[in-house]
Amino acid sequence: MKVLVVTLLISSFLTFKSYAAPESLDKVSVIVDQSVVLESEVKELIAVVKRNAAVNNQTLPSDRAIRTQAIEKLIVDNLQMQLAERMGIQISDPQLEQTIGNIAQGENMTVAQFRNKIAQEGVTYDTYREEI
Known part of the structure; x- marks a missing residue:
């Protein structure tokens, strides 16, 4: 009898299906x-x-x-x-860095100052660099 109860419990746990909520x-x-x-x-x-x-x-x-x-x-x-x-x-990395340097120079900034400005605008430098 004990074996039958344990078998029924185990089989009932195995038949329950759990679904994760779909996430977009x-x-x-x-x-x-x-x-x-x-x-x-x-x-x-x-x-x-x-x-x-x-x-x-x-x-x-x-x-x-x-x-x-x-x-x-x-x-x-x-x-x-x-x-x-x-x-x-x-576009090679040096060409890209030179272009960003030219943009910074056009803004009358150093590249470091330009990077800080970009960060203040809420954009990471890597994201900005990728966009350029």
Whole structure:
């Protein structure tokens, strides 16, 4: 009898199914030729635009218009990257650092000061560097 009860208990535990709640990691917002634009990219760009507008005391159009413009920018950027890749265009690290140095110089800053400015705007240097 004891064996039967234990067997029934074990079998009942094995038949219970536990399901994890589905969790959305990210969504595809737009398919661009051979690539995609993710919803997280759109949201990040919108956040940067809003943050920069607040810092510069600028007014913005509606959220819908900002979203449309952000998606358009990301599509164009994505297409340019695909085209550059197809053409075999590559930027070396020294070229990239020189370009960032030129941008900093155009802002009358050293690269270190420019990095601090970028960080104050809420963007990591690696993210900024990747965007350039």
